Structure formats: structure tokens, C-alpha cells
Amino acid sequence: MLNDDQQRARYDRFGHSGIDDSFGFAGGFPDIEDIFADFFGGFRTTRGRTRRRRGRDIQHSLTIDFEEAVFGVEKEIEVTRQEVCPVCSGSGAGTGHLPRRCPECNGAGEVQQVRQTLLGSMIYTNTCPRCQGRGEVVDTPCRHCMGSGRARVTRRLKVNIPPGIDDGMQVLLAGEGEPGDPGVRGGDLYVNVKVRPHPYFRRRNHDIVLELPINVAQAALGDRIQVPTVEGEQELIIPAGTQSGKVLRMRGLGVPRLRRDGSSSGRGDQIVVIEVAIPTNLTEAQRRIFEELGQTLGRKVTPQKAEDKGLLNRVLDWLSGAE
Numbered sequence: 652m653l654n655d656d657q658q659r660a661r662y663d664r665f666g667h668s669g670i671d672d673s674f675g676f677a678g679g680f681p682d683i684e685d686i687f688a689d690f691f692g693g694f695r696t697t698r699g700r701t702r703r704r705r706g707r708d709i710q711h712s713l714t715i716d717f718e719e720a721v722f723g724v725e726k727e728i729e730v731t732r733q734e735v736c737p738v739c740s741g742s743g744a745g746t747g748h749l750p751r752r753c754p755e756c757n758g759a760g761e762v763q764q765v766r767q768t769l770l771g772s773m774i775y776t777n778t779c780p781r782c783q784g785r786g787e788v789v790d791t792p793c794r795h796c797m798g799s800g801r802a803r804v805t806r807r808l809k810v811n812i813p814p815g816i817d818d819g820m821q822v823l824l825a826g827e828g829e830p831g832d833p834g835v836r837g838g839d840l841y842v843n844v845k846v847r848p849h850p851y852f853r854r855r856n857h858d859i860v861l862e863l864p865i866n867v868a869q870a871a872l873g874d875r876i877q878v879p880t881v882e883g884e885q886e887l888i889i890p891a892g893t894q895s896g897k898v899l900r901m902r903g904l905g906v907p908r909l910r911r912d913g914s915s916s917g918r919g920d921q922i923v924v925i926e927v928a929i930p931t932n933l934t935e936a937q938r939r940i941f942e943e944l945g946q947t948l949g950r951k952v953t954p955q956k957a958e959d960k961g962l963l964n965r966v967l968d969w970l971s972g973a974e
Contacts, residue, residue: 730806744791760786814915820844823841878923887899
């Protein structure tokens with residue numbers, strides 16, 4: 652019998668299914684939120700959940716000489732960074748005081764809020780506004796760090812500059828940045844390397860370029876001369892008939908080829924670009940010699956053909972990497 656007014660109402664609306672318990676719908680169709688809760692156990696969403704933070708990376712600039720970049724060098728640098736406060740050991744509390752558990756989040760560092768929606772109970776998790784995720788509050792802050800738990804400290808560190816490093820490259824000192832939260836690794840220190848210009852040498856990839864002026868006699872007759880290199884003075888043979896723009900290569904006297912792991916593999920060359928220097932102030936004896944030479948050479952002038960390896964083409968070939 653349908654003695655219950657609610658059962659009678661369900662029967663009038665849904666028939667036997669409205670009062671049948673066999674399908675678990677006794678008492679009427681369940682609310683949509685109950686269905687989702689039964690199948691999925693409710694819903695949880697997280698906003699601003701506190702995560703332990705890794706230490707901040709820092710940078711430092713270091714200027715080295717040209718030869719130091721070629722051969723590598725060990726340098727000592729001064730770095731100022733945030734470290735754990737030496738007075739409060741990072742707690743942020745003043746001397747004789749201790750942090751206490753945050754009453755807002757009970758030390759969890761985050762607070763939860765439950766909202767009822769059509770899809771069920773939605774749990775929102777946010778960083779605790781009182782302790783900012785630390786789980787502790789400080790009533791009497793440390794005077795040294797003003798309660799932050801961090802203090803600026805200057806450290807002297809050694810950095811190994813690998814052979815072959817170039818201007819604008821970086822050297823990584825892992826873990827030498829600022830400290831992270833407890834249990835999380837610190838940040839890294841990136842040393843930005845700048846190389847001072849050399850008075851004679853210029854770098855082109857792994858080659859060292861030297862522009863070398865010689866006199867007309869050396870160019871015409873050839874010579875053996877001593878030229879500067881990063882290894883000290885070395886002998887260079889000037890072939891007879893050398894023209895301005897002639898490129899001579901001194902093998903293995905360039906820059907070490909730097910690998911990704913910091914090691915080096917082989918070296919480039921020293922490229923010597925010859926410039927024939929024409930004298931401007933001649934003595935009387937020199938002038939007579941040049942006049943006699945000029946009479947034997949003649950005065951006819953012939954333009955350089957475009958397909959010939961003239962000065963312009965030699966320079967263009969060198970710039971493009973061709974011999």
C-alpha cells in the first residue's frame with residue numbers, strides 16, 4: 652500500500668520504478684551531484700598550491716685577456732648573493748624566539764575551501780594568506796634579516812675558464828646561486844665572460860688573424876721573418892713575389908676547439924694577411940735605387956682581370972673561408 656505521501660507522489664510520477672529499490676533509486680532519482688560523488692568521489696581543484704621553490708639563479712661578469720681565453724685560466728671572483736641568515740639560521744625569528752605554527756592553515760602552508768556545484772563538491776586549495784605558504788609565522792622577527800630568513804653575503808669563488816672560450820660565452824657554476832627552500836637545490840651561478848681586444852690579434856672562429864706589413868724588398872725577394880703568435884715569436888717564410896692581401900697559414904697556432912663538456916679538441920690556425928708597405932719618405936740613395944728599378948720594370952700599366960686572383964678576390968676568398 653502506498654501509505655507514505657512521498658511514495659504515492661513518486662508512484663504517480665514515475666510508476667513502479669519510483670518505489671523500486673532494485674536499482675538503487677528508492678526514494679526517487681538521486682541528485683546529479685550524488686551520482687558524480689558516487690562514481691568519482693567528489694572533485695578537487697588546486698589553485699596556487701604551494702611548492703617548494705628552487706634557489707634563484709644569479710649572474711656575474713668577468714673580463715679576461717685574449718691569451719687567457721685561448722689557453723684557459725683560473726680566476727677568483729667576488730659574488731654577492733642571498734644566503735640563509737647566519738643569525739636566525741633561516742627561521743626569521745629573533746634571538747630567543749621561535750616561529751610558531753600558523754593558526755590559519757595549521758602548518759600546512761595552504762588553505763582549502765569547499766564549494767558545492769552541479770558537478771559535486773569542488774575543493775579549492777590556495778596558498779595560506781597569513782604565512783605565505785611557509786606554515787609558520789614569526790611574532791618577533793630577526794633584526795639581521797628583518798624576518799625574511801635570508802641575508803646578503805659576499806663570497807669569493809674560484810672559476811675555471813676553459814681553453815678556447817669566446818667573448819660572450821658563459822661558464823656555469825652549479826649550485827652557487829641563491830639557496831632554495833629546505834630540501835630543494837640551490838640556484839646556479841652563470842659567469843658571463845668578456846674578452847679584452849688584443850693589440851695585434853683578432854679571432855675568427857678558431858683561427859687567429861694577424862695583419863702583417865712587409866717592405867717591398869721582402870715582398871719581391873722573399874724572406875724568413877719572426878712574427879708574433881700566442882706561443883711567442885715563430886718563423887714565417889715569405890715567398891718571393893708576395894703581393895698585398897696574400898694569406899699565409901701557420902698551422903696549429905690558433906684557438907683550441909671547445910667541446911660542450913668544456914674539454915678541447917685540436918686547435919685552429921694563425922692566419923697572416925700580408926700587406927706590402929710602400930715607403931713614403933725615401934733617402935736619396937733609396938730614391939736612386941727605385942728610379943733604376945723603375946727604368947728596368949717599365950711604365951706600362953695593365954688592369955687586373957676579374958677572373959684572376961687579384962687582391963680583391965683573395966680577400967673575398969679569405970673572408971668566405973676559401974683558400
